[in-house]
Amino acid sequence: MFEIAEIGNKLSKEIYDQEEPKIRHSILEAQEELREAKIPCIIIVSGNEGAGKGDLVKLLNQWMDARAIATYALTPPTDEEHERPRFWRFWRILPPKGKIGIFFGSWYTNPIVDRVFKKIDSAALDLELKRIREFESMLVNEGVLVLKFWFHLSKKEQKKRLQELEKNPKTAWKVTKLHWDYFKKYDKFRKISEHSLRETNLPDSPWIIIEAVDNRYKTITFTKTITEALQKRVEAWKRQKKEKEPPLALKAPELNVMASLDMTQKLSEKEYNKKLPDLQAKLNELTTDLYQKNRAMVLVFEGSDAAGKGGAIRRVVHSIDARTYKIAQIAAPTSEEAAQPYLWRFWRHLPRLGSLVIFDRSWYGRVLVERVEGFCAVADWKRAYEEINNFEEQLADFGMIVMKFWLTITKEEQLARFTARENTPYKRYKITEEDWRNREKWDAYTAAVCDMVEKTSTENSAWTLVESNDKYFARVKVLQTICDRLTKELH
């Protein structure tokens, strides 16, 4: 793979002097168009030590409008980052729409270095590379332009570079023992990097390998490639008129997982009043344990309108120490959230170790309301199932406990509750025109829920379907399920 960057690419001063002003002009223009088109862009700058990456990044900030660029170095993770799944630290610094993020050291760095120094085995490396593929595919599908550069030096050239830097008193500090330690492993690095690059050479975010010996050559190649990629992306954006697709007519088959539930299950008030406090006391103990054992938990609540999500959540948090949980109420995205990939607004709420977050509605909105109402393109909700599974897998891999509840009621019960709400003055605000409109789409929502359960009930985070015609039964089932899972996880 790297042979293509060991062939002595060079550029004469004459050609460089011709090219430079042209590129400077067009790269700035392309950046401005990118801003107008509201396309976010990620530029990964990686490759051998001594390849001059720092200078190239500096130059990019000079030629373009630095005010719309943020450059990130891969510093050691902060403790807040340590307490979340590995990609959290990258999610939090994704460039919003119209901006450019330069990643100087990226999600590739640690997996490669860790494998070279045998901190992880090859299976672990391949899992990391799979995660990277998923992450970048998601970014591309969300409209992010991802440009990945690898600046290559042959072994001989790298040695020469490091020696030159060391000789110059002004740059000597840049070369540390670490650089030479890395250099000693050149062959290993090369092999593992090649493998990693090959495994992540995606059609829409391919690697661009640049020979890093000749300064003029690498400068022009780097900046010209970026310019052309920006131009191409903006043009594609102009052509593409993503019309809102009308929502598909949706109907669940007669026999489906929702229809198979026994909706008559109930609990007497007496039983409820006996069981509830016991379960709450138990949950209090278990969450204290969760805190003391430094584990994290995510609870997701979804359900039909008026199925009693709010009431169930209240019973769950009732006896949990308020310092250990947060409730994330998911409503319309804020402007900052709307400028990011879909899952960004959920990543930001992930709990630290020892605590739990309850999502009152969640990322499943994508495959429920957004699908049924046609708020997103068909392609968008179709890919969401896999993205959601990948997301939850990352949480589980990190050791988080993930539980998901779907509270369901029958169509008749919903009507009764809507009517009751309308007739109770202080509950009237809870029922809106929208609720009635959603109700007309009952069948479509049922079909969407069935698909969701089928596609996202996984080993690590299965859906718990909660028959909620009877509120007592539903609440006890939710609490019992959480207690059982926690007991299993913590004891």
Next chain:
Amino acid sequence: MFEIAEIGNKLSKEIYDQEEPKIRHSILEAQEELREAKIPCIIIVSGNEGAGKGDLVKLLNQWMDARAIATYALTPPTDEEHERPRFWRFWRILPPKGKIGIFFGSWYTNPIVDRVFKKIDSAALDLELKRIREFESMLVNEGVLVLKFWFHLSKKEQKKRLQELEKNPKTAWKVTKLHWDYFKKYDKFRKISEHSLRETNLPDSPWIIIEAVDNRYKTITFTKTITEALQKRVEAWKRQKKEKEPPLALKAPELNVMASLDMTQKLSEKEYNKKLPDLQAKLNELTTDLYQKNRAMVLVFEGSDAAGKGGAIRRVVHSIDARTYKIAQIAAPTSEEAAQPYLWRFWRHLPRLGSLVIFDRSWYGRVLVERVEGFCAVADWKRAYEEINNFEEQLADFGMIVMKFWLTITKEEQLARFTARENTPYKRYKITEEDWRNREKWDAYTAAVCDMVEKTSTENSAWTLVESNDKYFARVKVLQTICDRLTKELH
């Protein structure tokens, strides 16, 4: 002060049973009204160990809608928090409009504990208390309802409580050596707490001291006080119709600091081309030093329209390592920013140690455009000077280097530049109707700038006025000023 909470307050079971349902109903209703009125609320829960604060907070989450409440314990600061001024960690968790934040342990905790254990002297404590007064006044002025509770136990009662907790196997783990260490210092704690409370007993955020012996009494007093405070605040909001005040006619005196500048200063292209690269090289070295010495810096750029802020910023960052700086472009607030006190959106951009942030426009918008255009109430921009000074003082106290540049041009020069922009196709987007409208208010803006310089040019962060009719002169002056200051700070 605490005597008032050692008088044996009690509540009979009978009265409690009468009161409880009434309060539960009205506190929930009041919370709903708070949400509708979009008023943010902070509840500080503090006082002696063993006073049952945890249970009261849990109860509050049960009686109210926990989904609109976030409860924070004062855990040790994360390293991201360590690298910013002390209040940063509180700013980042302020409740947005309509929500409630419960602070279990707050900005009071560390100063009091540190003073008791003699980690700080009494002057340092008083400085902290001054900062707290400033912070809370700002919150109140920004419309936040601040409720501060102190749950008091006499020495005898506290001892009894701790012993009771220890005896019960279910609660024994709650009492640690730390609790007894604190108890040994009871008298000291009492004295320093009383002093701190007295010093921060502000008219609009007074302390509410509650005797914490009788459970029924403290529960009812706590929840009733909150209910009434919420109701009162919502009523005040209903009465208050903050009409947009028309902007005042503003004119600077003939003799003013802007008029006193020598606007004819210039630099030849030759001198510029000689000086600029030297200064940039110097700045590169100095910012490397800043990084290595783990200092942080904030640069603020403000100026008349077309004075050349963007160009100056570009020359400044030109040779700085892109990994060490970020540029914060300040435009209209996002929805998340608009739901917070004014300064929130600047606090969030503060640099970590070893790096610098350049503010392209800044918090001075409040006393410039917002004042002149009447975007905020007169009272709001009037208090802003002091708030800004306090803010910058906190940065300086923390060791940050703060520099502020005002780039100024004459009215004639501005006209020339506007016209030139309109006549240059690729610069035309830079000039808008708004620029022409602002120009009509030239005198008002000049007066506002003079006031700003007068009131916010402080010891630690003086304004540098940059005569910018000549761009070469202006850029060199900016760079020279930064280099001089950095040299002084770092060597």
